[in-house]
Amino acid sequence: xxxxxxxxxxxxxxxxxxxxxxxxxxxxxxxxxxxxxxxxxxxxxxxxxxxxxxxxxxxxxxxxxxxxxxxxxxxxxxxxxxxxxxxxxxxxxxxxxxxxxxxxxxxxxxxxxxxxxxxxxxxxxxxxxxxxxxxxxxxxxxxxxxxxxxxxxxxxxxxxxxxxxxxxxxxxxxxxxxxxxxxxxxxxxxxxxxxxxxxxxxxxxxxxxxxxxxxxxxxxxxxxxxxxxxxxxxxxxxxxxxxxxxxxxxxxxxxxxxxxxxxxxxxxxxxxxxxxxxxxxxxxxxxxxxxxxxxxxxxxxxxxxxxxxxxxxxxxxxxxxxxxxxxxxxxxxxxxxxxxxxxxxxxxxxxxxxxxxxxxxxxxxxxxxxxxxxxxxxxxxxxxxxxxxxxxxxxxxxxxxxxxxxxxxxxxxxxxxxxxxxxxxxxxxxxxxxxxxxxxxxxxxxxxxxxxxxxxxxxxxxxxxxxxxxxxxxxxxxxxxxxxxxxxxxxxxxxxxxxxxxxxxxxxxxxxxxxxxxxxxxxxxxxxxxxxxxxxxxxxxxxxxxxxxxxxxxxxxxxxxxxxxxxxxxxxxxxxxx
Amino acid sequence: xxxxxxxxxxxxxxxxxxxxxxxxxxxxxxxxxxxxxxxxxxxxxxxxxxxxxxxxxxxxxxxxxxxxxxxxxxxxxxxxxxxxxxxxxxxxxxxxxxxxxxxxxxxxxxxxxxxxxxxxxxxxxxxxxxxxxxxxxxxxxxxxxxxxxxxxxxxxxxxxxxxxxxxxxxxxxxxxxxxxxxxxxxxxxxxxxxxxxxxxxxxxxxxxxxxxxxxxxxxxxxxxxxxxxxxxxxxxxxxxxxxxxxxxxxxxxxxxxxxxxxxxxxxxxxxxxx
Ligand SMILES: Nc1ncnc2c1ncn2[C@@H]1O[C@H](COP(=O)(O)OP(=O)(O)O)[C@@H](O)[C@H]1O
Ligand SMILES: [Mg+2]
Numbered sequence: 001x002x003x004x005x006x007x008x009x010x011x012x013x014x015x016x017x018x019x020x021x022x023x024x025x026x027x028x029x030x031x032x033x034x035x036x037x038x039x040x041x042x043x044x045x046x047x048x049x050x051x052x053x054x055x056x057x058x059x060x061x062x063x064x065x066x067x068x069x070x071x072x073x074x075x076x077x078x079x080x081x082x083x084x085x086x087x088x089x090x091x092x093x094x095x096x097x098x099x100x101x102x103x104x105x106x107x108x109x110x111x112x113x114x115x116x117x118x119x120x121x122x123x124x125x126x127x128x129x130x131x132x133x134x135x136x137x138x139x140x141x142x143x144x145x146x147x148x149x150x151x152x153x154x155x156x157x158x159x160x161x162x163x164x165x166x167x168x169x170x171x172x173x174x175x176x177x178x179x180x181x182x183x184x185x186x187x188x189x190x191x192x193x194x195x196x197x198x199x200x201x202x203x204x205x206x207x208x209x210x211x212x213x214x215x216x217x218x219x220x221x222x223x224x225x226x227x228x229x230x231x232x233x234x235x236x237x238x239x240x241x242x243x244x245x246x247x248x249x250x251x252x253x254x255x256x257x258x259x260x261x262x263x264x265x266x267x268x269x270x271x272x273x274x275x276x277x278x279x280x281x282x283x284x285x286x287x288x289x290x291x292x293x294x295x296x297x298x299x300x301x302x303x304x305x306x307x308x309x310x311x312x313x314x315x316x317x318x319x320x321x322x323x324x325x326x327x328x329x330x331x332x333x334x335x336x337x338x339x340x341x342x343x344x345x346x347x348x349x350x351x352x353x354x355x356x357x358x359x360x361x362x363x364x365x366x367x368x369x370x371x372x373x374x375x376x377x378x379x380x381x382x383x384x385x386x387x388x389x390x391x392x393x394x395x396x397x398x399x400x401x402x403x404x405x406x407x408x409x410x411x412x413x414x415x416x417x418x419x420x421x422x423x424x425x426x427x428x429x430x431x432x433x434x435x436x437x438x439x440x441x442x443x444x445x446x447x448x449x450x451x452x453x454x455x456x457x458x459x460x461x462x463x464x465x466x467x468x469x470x471x472x473x474x475x476x477x478x479x480x481x482x483x484x485x486x487x488x489x490x491x492x493x494x495x496x497x498x499x500x501x502x503x504x505x506x507x508x509x510x511x512x513x514x515x516x517x518x519x520x521x522x523x524x525x526x527x528x529x530x531x532x533x534x535x536x537x538x539x540x541x542x543x544x545x546x547x548x549x550x551x552x553x554x555x556x557x558x559x560x561x562x563x564x565x566x567x568x569x570x571x572x573x574x575x576x577x578x
Numbered sequence: 579x580x581x582x583x584x585x586x587x588x589x590x591x592x593x594x595x596x597x598x599x600x601x602x603x604x605x606x607x608x609x610x611x612x613x614x615x616x617x618x619x620x621x622x623x624x625x626x627x628x629x630x631x632x633x634x635x636x637x638x639x640x641x642x643x644x645x646x647x648x649x650x651x652x653x654x655x656x657x658x659x660x661x662x663x664x665x666x667x668x669x670x671x672x673x674x675x676x677x678x679x680x681x682x683x684x685x686x687x688x689x690x691x692x693x694x695x696x697x698x699x700x701x702x703x704x705x706x707x708x709x710x711x712x713x714x715x716x717x718x719x720x721x722x723x724x725x726x727x728x729x730x731x732x733x734x735x736x737x738x739x740x741x742x743x744x745x746x747x748x749x750x751x752x753x754x755x756x757x758x759x760x761x762x763x764x765x766x767x768x769x770x771x772x773x774x775x776x777x778x779x780x781x782x783x784x785x786x787x788x789x790x791x792x793x794x795x796x797x798x799x800x801x802x803x804x805x806x807x808x809x810x811x812x813x814x815x816x817x818x819x820x821x822x823x824x825x826x827x828x829x830x831x832x833x834x835x836x837x838x839x840x841x842x843x844x845x846x847x848x849x850x851x852x
Contacts, residue, residue, distance in 0.1 A: 360659060445696070447692050447693075447694055447696040448696050448698060448699075449657075450654055450657070450690075450692065450696075451690070451692060451696040451698065451758070451761075452698065452708075453654060453657065453681075453685065454652060454654060454685055454688075454689070454690035454692075454762075454771075455685065455689075455708055455709040455712065455761065455765075456681075456682040456683070456684075456685040456686040456709060456712065456713060456765070457682070457708075457709075457712045458682060458712075461712045465698070465700070465708070465712070466698055466699065469699045469700070470699045571745075572699070572745060573699035
């Protein structure tokens with residue numbers, strides 16, 4: 001026997017440590033595997049959601065017919081008494097499958113006709129299955145999807161085509177223009193009328209302010225003051241009436257324009273026949289997208305797929321967020337994250353500099369450090385409660401009292417908004433920034449500090465010119481961590497300003513352009529809303545994945561940019577080690 | 579060895595001085611200087627006069643307090659709040675440890691070169707003019723001139739003149755150390771303090787730095803800590819031998835190396851020490 005051969009397991013275990021290698025390596029592999037699986041799940045479901053599927057037509061044995069897209073296929077246990085009622089062929093198949101039967105979840109759409117978005121169909125219920133070439137799927141502004149056979153293309157109530165080819169030709173010819181008209185109408189409603197409403201609101205506030213002044217003057221019982229206030233109030237009232245007349249005119253003009261547009265685009269429509277034999281006319285402007293799903297080439301499908309992604313990224317949500325795009329949520333998330341970084345980074349860095357460079361290291365600083373580290377472990381919802389209670393209800397309410405008294409009892413800053421949200425998240429991520437800045441400052445070699453002092457520099461000059469630049473990459477790391485955490489946080493935002501549907505964006509073209517008091521949409525909250533608050537959950541779940549994918553993508557993108565900057569800083573300020 | 583220490587501690591024996599020092603013009607006068615790190619005393623009753631315009635070397639086994647003494651001169655030890663000093667150090671007859679002393683003003687008069695090259699995280703140009711910039715010198719013409727003069731003096735100008743705006747970390751170790759020397763002489767100090775400036779460098783870079791030290795002698799007073807006997811012998815005019823916080827022998831380098839008066843100095847120089 002070789003004299004170096006292993007003697008017994010115990011010694012082998014202690015001396016070689018190979019089992020430890022397996023243990024630690026295994027731990028790593030399991031963690032990686034879980035993360036990879038999670039990403040794959042999100043990727044598969046998120047990416048696949050928008051791929052256009054075919055339309056299936058089921059003729060059922062009870063005489064009914066349903067049509068739609070199959071979204072899920074699964075096996076389920078059929079009760080024994082049910083199996084006995086099946087015909088021989090089905091019975092044999094089910095028994096062969098250990099009593100399990102196959103069933104399909106079909107997205108049948110046509111909600112306004114059938115009150116259903118989805119329907120389960122078991123294999124034994126089907127008498128005939130078909131993929132009709134003339135079946136069309138529509139994505140609509142309202143009521144979700146529509147599945148049907150086109151019958152007539154209608155202009156001004158008269159049919160102009162009644163064969164598939166003719167209808168499609170007319171669709172191609174008019175659809176884009178009609179949609180353009182419709183979009184113009186929406187932009188007038190949102191843009192010009194919105195602006196007008198803002199103006200009216202502003203004037204009304206002026207009037208109200210004058211009235212408040214007048215009331216105050218009456219209370220003071222000072223005749224001079226009362227006279228002054230009365231004169232002012234009268235003047236503003238007159239101005240307001242004048243203004244009202246003017247805006248009424250403007251308003252009427254806009255309404256007129258809208259009506260004209262409406263008349264122009266509402267006359268086009270397509271009459272459809274559904275699988276269960278009902279007739280339904282769909283207006284052309286309501287159709288976001290329509291296609292004959294069963295005759296698409298790969299190129300057509302790719303086009304629809306990309307088109308849907310573009311819509312998702314750039315459009316506003318429809319149908320309780322389960323359709324359309326998430327642009328307001330993307331925008332809100334990014335604006336909120338940027339604001340949060342603007343608050344948290346300077347504060348965190350300054351605090352860390354004080355603790356590391358100025359304060360004498362001792363018990364108090366140690367306790368402070370422990371406290372800060374523990375702050376990172378406080379459940380984030382607590383921050384939300386604090387943000388709501390302190391920022392919105394205390395600070396915001398005071399601001400309202402002082403500057404927005406005329407709007408009360410409607411709160412301006414006294415409720416959740418993007419400012420309070422970003423401040424709350426800044427508080428939440430402060431420990432991360434402080435801790436990583438401290439670490440970065442720790443890593444600055446003392447020889448550099450001494451070199452600077454030896455040149456006659458003061459403490460602040462040393463911090464400013466030597467320590468901070470050198471610690472910058474580490475500070476960036478903290479910033480990255482804070483950003484990732486902040487962008488993915490949902491719970492506190494539910495309390496301090498994220499909403500399901502924000503009527504206005506936090507940044508827009510109305511003066512003063514940045515509206516910090518507004519509530520906003522946030523991707524994280526959007527995911528929560530889709531997944532748990534949605535009426536049409538079967539349609540919403542795929543959107544959850546797609547939105548999650550997008551959120552991950554945005555966080556990764558922000559990270560990549562920050563890491564790029566950090567690496568450049570590192571090259572500049574730390575260089576190679578000699 | 580222990581005998582000597584006992585004697586020094588009990589104040590029976592004094593540092594042995596070489597009489598030649600008497601003829602020199604004194605710039606730094608260290609008087610009965612004690613230094614404590616917390617409770618631990620690191621320097622004992624140092625009395626030492628450093629001549630102007632000469633190179634003075636501090637030698638001795640590691641941990642004997644050479645760096646501590648050097649850093650006492652420009653008060654870098656003050657950065658540690660647990661350091662306490664007794665006695666005084668005079669620069670040009672003025673107390674360095676006086677309450678009214680402005681540390682920035684003081685350190686402007688003393689450039690320092692550290693053991694490991696410590697270029698700042700900025701460009702070569704900014705490194706050299708850093709001491710001037712923090713003192714409020716803004717005029718570009720002055721900065722440019724100082725930069726060129728200092729770099730030329732440090733023998734680095736020809737090597738870096740085309741990449742002054744580049745990061746200082748791109749230089750080799752020897753170049754970085756010469757850059758640090760250029761930075762130290764930029765504000766035209768009176769004294770340059772060097773703490774083992776060659777210990778992190780290869781022989782060729784070391785040779786260049788030694789040449790540079792010899793040329794610095796014309797304009798500046800140099801105090802250099804070294805653990806390399808040959809280096810001390812090559813570059814210094816005066817040598818001080820320290821041991822365990824005491825100044826044992828101090829005098830003309832030639833005398834110290836040729837015929838040391840104290841046996842321990844001889845043992846240390848010849849490598850029989852310990
Ligand atoms: N920052 C410090 N804190 C506490 N003790 C120190 C410190 N620096 C040096 N010492 C101690 O002072 C003595 C002298 O150190 P030093 O001056 O660095 O020696 P040398 O430079 O001669 O090697 C050593 O015993 C060392 O342990
Ligand atoms: Mg030393």
